[in-house]
Amino acid sequence: MTKFPGGGLKFGEGTKACLQREINEEFGLEADILEHFYTTDYFQPAKFFENTQLISIYYKMEIPGLPELPVRSEPFVANNASPQILRWMPLKDLDKNHLTFAIDQKIAGILTGNVSNQM
Numbered sequence: 001m002t003k004f005p006g007g008g009l010k011f012g013e014g015t016k017a018c019l020q021r022e023i024n025e026e027f028g029l030e031a032d033i034l035e036h037f038y039t040t041d042y043f044q045p046a047k048f049f050e051n052t053q054l055i056s057i058y059y060k061m062e063i064p065g066l067p068e069l070p071v072r073s074e075p076f077v078a079n080n081a082s083p084q085i086l087r088w089m090p091l092k093d094l095d096k097n098h099l100t101f102a103i104d105q106k107i108a109g110i111l112t113g114n115v116s117n118q119m
Helices: 015-027 102-112
Strands: 032-039 057-062
Touching: 015 032, 015 057, 032 102
Parallel strands: none
Antiparallel strands: 032 057
C-alpha cells in the first residue's frame, strides 16, 4: 500500500503529542507543528480492524534538521527484508491515484488543487 505517514494515538495522548512522538520515532527529531489542516468529517470504517471507526487528522508541519531525503517519483516494491519503505516526492509530482486509501487520495487532491467531492 502507498499512504501518507501516520500512526495511532496512544490512550491519553493528544493529537499534537502523537505527531511529535511519531516524528521522533521515525527521524529522531522534533517537528514544528504549524497548523491543523484537515480532519475527516464522515464515517470511515477501519480497513484492518472490525467494528472500528477511523478518524484521520492532518497537520501542516516543518521538521527542522531533517536530513536531505532521496526524492522518488516511482513506487518502491517492498520485500521481506524491508517491508516498509518511505518515498518522498515534491508536492507538484503528487498524484492522488498513486495512493491506496480514499482519505489520502482526498488529501492529495486538496494539496494539489485537484479536489474531488467523492467520499
